[in-house]
Amino acid sequence: MAGRVHVLGAGLAGLSAAVQLVQAGRPVVLHEAAKQAGGRCRSYHDPALGLTIDNGNHLLLSGNRDALAFLRAVGAPAGALTGPDEAAFPFADLATGERWTLRPNAGRLPWWVLDASRRVPGSRARDYLAPIGLMRAGHPRTIGESMACEGLLWERLWHPVLLAALNTDPRESDAALAAAILRETLGAGGRACRPLVAIEGLSAAFVEPALRFLERAGAEIRFGRRLRALEIAGDRVAALAFADGAEALGPEDGAVMALPAWVATDLLPGLDAPQEHRAIVNAHFAVAPPPGSPLLLGVIGGLTEWLFAYPDRLSVTISGADRLLETPREDLAERIWAEVARLTGQAGAALPRWQVVKEKRATFAATPAQAARRPGARTHLANLALAGDWTATGLPSTIEGAIRSGATAAALFTQERSALRGAA
Structure with missing residues (x-):
């Protein structure tokens, strides 16, 4: 029987890794320092509101293939994500009172930019060619170095969309990350950019179905287990030191560290990771x-x-x-x-x-300098892999990137193509 894999962290990256591993027949132990799973993508009851809310609003898109594949794999309830039947993005300008709806057509050929009723008021079809500079940008370059960051369409479309995707001032953000987002969404046509929201909460959509799936598959799930140190012998992790004691890893065992970047760098000296x-x-x-x-x-x-x-x-x-x-x-x-x-x-x-x-x-700050610090899933230790939206997923910090990172890390232990997307 294949050795156990310890997944350290039960955010979406860790849950994705655990799901991928049990699907491949690997015994899994999932460790989480908190009393609940989900990390930065979970729901909780807020007494001030008297409501259950998410610890952050998250928008997904119909082109987020890894996230949608994850939901199918864990048996998420129908309707876990809600959205319109077509790609439609309403906007309102508080300064002018104007309202409009951006409506990309379903196919890849973007004929919608020729229809004034589908695009930003006051914009011209040729204005939508501006992001071509991102696709051609050499690495590393900022968006500000790769396209014009001014004008009506910048203020009413590119700036708000890129700021939301990158969570960093777009002018100083990494052009390659912006290009990846646009390539997988608008560049893939309206079918890939229909907005989706976990209307009943992120935990109901992602976390709870994943935990039920893992329990049914026989995975051990241990909450309240904070990793204090990695005990290393040669080129392997020999033991995981938790607050309540150490757990030895056998010769066939492995570990996926799906922890925040600042925690991972403390535990693994010399690890290059985003710092801002x-x-x-x-x-x-x-x-x-x-x-x-x-x-x-x-x-x-x-x-x-x-x-x-x-x-x-x-x-x-x-x-x-x-x-x-x-x-x-x-x-x-x-x-x-x-x-x-x-x-x-x-x-x-x-x-x-x-x-x-x-x-x-x-x-993480999506600047070229910080993007260059993102490590891959493989480490210098033979039985340790990394996962997290801060690793080199090719995307900014998103749910899609987190889930993709978990599948990629797990694939290092399964010796087969990832069931979700394939190891990168």
Whole structure:
């Protein structure tokens, strides 16, 4: 029988690795320092709101093949992700009051840019050629060095989309990462960029089905186990030192370390990994969205960037939000609510129950310098692999990247093509 593989960390990268491993017939032990799984992509009950919310709003797209394959593999409930039947992205400009909906056509040939009713008001078809510079950019280059970062379409489309995808000022962000995102979404046609949201929560969609799948497959799941050190002998990890004692690894055993970059570098000296991070701020308001509210609304000209309409609340996401970390939460709630109230036809309404969540290290900084520090799944230790959205997935810090990284790490132990996508 093949040796056990210890998966260290039960975020989406760790869950993906564990699922891939048990599918390949490897015994798995999943260790998690917290009392629950999910890491930065989980749901919890917030007493201030009296509601269950996610610890960060996340948008997926229909072209996120690894994420969708993961949901199918673990038997996620039908409707775990909700979205419109076509690629449609409503926008509102707070400064001008204009509203429009971006509607890419389903196929790869982007004829939609020739139809003024489908594109950003005031834009021309040729304006949409700007990202070609990203596709041709040599490495390493920034977006600012690869395309024009000014003009109406930059302000109303490319800047908000790239900021959301990269969580870093697009002008200083890595052009190759931006190109990868566009290539897998808009570049693949509308079929690949239909917006999808875990309307019942990330835990219900991703985490709980994965845990049930692993339990049925016989995996051991151990919560409250914080890894303190790796005991190394020669070119192998000989034991995992947890707070409650060490666990020896046999000659056929292995480990996947699916921990945050700053934790992994402490445990594995000499590991090259991103050192700079960017914040995200999410604001939640305990008020049901008015009838007809779009599931997702892009917002131009305000503090609000993306407005999510969940059945029981309105939620806002602000990316690259380091500038807001020192702003009092009460001030943020009032400023954001004033914008949300205007956007939803409730101008002047009193501030409802609210919660503001500041995630200081939400993602690695997607600059060329930090992207160059991302390690691959394979390490210098024969029985240790790495996983996480901060590893070299070819994508920014996203759910898709996290799940892809877990499958890639697991494939190093299975000696076969990944069932989700294939080892990169």
